[in-house]
Amino acid sequence: MAERQGLRAERASHFTLQGAPFRILGGSIHYFRVPRAYWRDRLLKMRACGINTLSTYVPWNLHEPEKGLFNFKDNLDLEAFISLAWELELWVILRPGPYICAEVDLGGLPSWLLRDKDMTLRTTYPGFTSAVNSYFDKLIPRIAPLQFSNGGPIIAVQVENEYGSYSKDVEYMKYMKQAFLSRGITELLLTSDNREGLQCGGVDGVLRTINLQKISYGALQSLADIQPERPLLVMEYWSGWFDVWGDSHHIFPAEDMVAVVTKLLERGASINLYMFHGGTSFGFMTGAVDFGTYKPQISSYDYDAPLSECGDYTSKYHLLRNLLKSYNSDPLPEPPTLQSRQAYEAVLISQHMSLWDSLTYAEKPVKTEAPISMENLSVHNGNGQSYGYTLYETTIQSGGSLNSRNNVRDRALVFVDRTFIGVFDYRTQRVTLPAGKNARTLSLLVENCGRVNYGEALNAQQKGLVGDIILNNTPLKGFAVYCLDMMPSFLKGVHGGKWKSMTESPACPGFFKGILLVDGEPRDTFIKLPEWMKGVVFVNGHSLGRYWYIGPQKHLYLPAPWLKKGINQIIVFEEQKAAGRINFAENPEYGKVIDVSKHPFCTII
Structure with missing residues (x-):
């Protein structure tokens, strides 16, 4: 039997697959952001647009929500998603992390890692590599049989994600590469970085790729200069952008997007649209950004992508399909019919x-002298709390100035004897409590609004109360702490x-x-x-x-x-x-819009 020749990057002009020239026309869809019943619909729409390769991230925090407890069922059935892509004649580039960014809480890393006070994420710190090894021992045996060499659709696997923008440990990427090789990953390995991270985000023997939105001077050339004998792949071509609470809805004009895609293809590059279909960050999946100011992200992950949040065709989709027709040798399938929608009666x-009556159905409160973060609550088999709300209650003997000292992560409603007093957040750190002579109950309902998913602050993402709360210059003591995670058992x-x-x-x-x-x-x-x-x-x-x-x-x-x-x-x-x-x-409402090309982060490359 002839050897199956997978994706190769041995020529400067193009990839090869099965020995023949191959151009990656890719698009990103996250299975965890789309109801499983709609996976087929979204992938069929992708194929009908002329896309030949699906890329998807794998969120560690969803697959191992508690240490040692793994979930690959229902909407997290990764094997079923990849197999469906293969059935629909789509190749797959898998991006398993362990860090993925993706605008999800802590960039896809499980929050229970933060219970280790010495934890340094995305390094060769033994506490981190031990957890990664345990996770990969469960994950990779599920995906290895779906590689091209085994008759499956996976033609490439990404090693970590945008490490050049983090770069805390020179040995880390070597460790990550070996973590895949030692567990049977044999397909093409690649890294993915913004332009400024290309030099320090790669690892020997692994293809480097670039992320961008606009073609600025020298962006592709910088990639070509680093690996002159390799084909060019824009691993993340940003078709739009994400949104944060309190800001505008970001859009990227369809004509501008298609103009850039056209230039990239004319240059001979392969491309992966991030996102092709964004979907929704259901539950408490959303992350946050912090480039000096903390900003949590919204639930919609529409991303102004070619397929809308609910799977509608956009002008981007139609323009892109018209362009990609000429890059497909066979006629494209007809786009599937859209799902009908309805505005139900109110x-x-x-x-x-x-809330106070619901405490009957919460876990027994944890008693603690000083405040503790939600990650360190001794509930859920010792793993602490990851998401949702945490209620802290203590007794006060007077009114006066209550100071959070910026120890609230991320937002807290303040109550005295269950009467609302005010709000703590990153901007408001002082609240005045009414005077009172008798003992009263002070309650702080703290919400984790989303852990930062990108940047320098990853290791400082404990949530809840992360330090003392001060009343009239005295730290409060003696707390009862309730886990209100809004998970199925509580609900x-x-x-x-x-x-x-x-x-x-x-x-x-x-x-x-x-x-x-x-x-x-x-x-x-x-x-x-x-x-x-x-x-x-x-x-x-x-x-x-x-x-x-x-x-x-x-x-x-x-x-x-x-x-x-x-x-x-x-x-x-x-x-x-x-x-x-x-x-x-029947239709969504995204509020005031702003052109994403004016977003400062998008213009750094």
């Missing part, structure tokens, strides 16, 4: 439960608990329940909460993500596969101001 809130208790009717005065923070009746086959829709302030929405147990009145996102995507005929339960956790109804719309 749902009236029928019941509510205050199950809340759902089956004692709710009050809306005829009784509803209290915030609290949970608010309504019923959506679906007559006939469910359809995609968007939830809108114009009179609410900030919180999280759950539909039939699925977390749609966060909403926040500051925008830019003014909707939450609700995919039809998460609905059913008849009764659908909607639960809203609202922090500060609830309304009496939940609205629906």
Whole structure:
């Protein structure tokens, strides 16, 4: 039998696959950001656009949410996703990290790593490499059989991600390369870096690739100069950009995007569009950026990509398809029909439960003298808490000046005897408590708004209270700490608990329940909460993500596969101001827009 010749990068002009010239026309879709029922639809749309190669990240924090507890089922069935791509005649470039960035919490690294006080992420620190080894021992045996050499679609595997922009350990990338080779990865290995990281982000024997959005002077040439005998691959061609709360919705004009793609292809480069379809950062998946100011990212990962958040064709899609026709030897398949959508009738809130009443269904509180971070809470089999909210309660004997000393990560509602007093965040670090002579309960409801996913701050991403809270120059002591992670076990208790009717005065923070009746086959829709302030929405147990009145996102995507005929339960956790109804719309609302090419980070290359 003739040897299967996988992807090769041995010529300066082009890749080869099975010995024949091959150009990567790639696009990124993250399986974990798309409901599994829609995987086929999104991949078919990708193939119909002229894309021949799928790339996807693998999020360690989702696959090993607790140390030693692995999940490769349902929406995290990576093998099924790759196999489906193969069935639909798409090659695959796998990007398994362990660090992926991807605008997910801690760049895809599990937060339980941060319980080690000496942890230095993305280095050869033994505590980190030991955890990586354990994870790779579970992950790589699942993907190795799907390599091209074994008859599968995986033609390349990325080693780490954008390490040149971090570069804390000269031995780390050597370790990472060996971690793949020693576990049976035989396909082409590559690295991916911004222009300024090309020199120090690579490793010997591994193809270097570049990330960019606009063709600035010398960008591709810098890559060609580093490896003159290798083909050019833009591993991340940024088709749009992500959004953060309180900012505008970033767009990149379709004509500008296609003009750059055209130039890259004319230059002979291969390309991977990041993103081809962004999808949604459901639940508490979102990360944050911090280039001097902490900014959490929104739930939508629409990214202004060729396929919209809900899978619609955009002008980018049609222009791109028209361009890529000439780079495909066979006629392109017809694009699939779009899913229908519906603006359901508004749902009236029928019941509510205050946060304080819900504590009955939380884990038994942890008693601690000084504040501790959520990662160090002794719950969930000793792994601590990763996401959601944490409630800290202590007793105070007076009013006065309460100072967070910037030890709140990331936002806290302050209560005295369950009466709302104010908010702590990165900008507001002082709150005045009312005077009182008797002992009272001080409560701090702290939200992890998303760990930084890129940059120098990765090792400092503990959440909750990470240091002392000061009342009148004295550190507070004696806390009871509740884990309110909004995970299924907690929500199950809340759902089956004692709710009050809306005829009784509803209290915030609290949970608010309504019923959506679906007559006939469910359809995609968007939830809108114009009179609410900030919180999280759950539909039939699925977390749609966060909403926040500051925008830019003014909707939450609700995919039809998460609905059913008849009764659908909607639960809203609202922090500060609830309304009496939940609205629906056929289309999303992303708020005020700004051209992404004006974003300073996008112009550094």
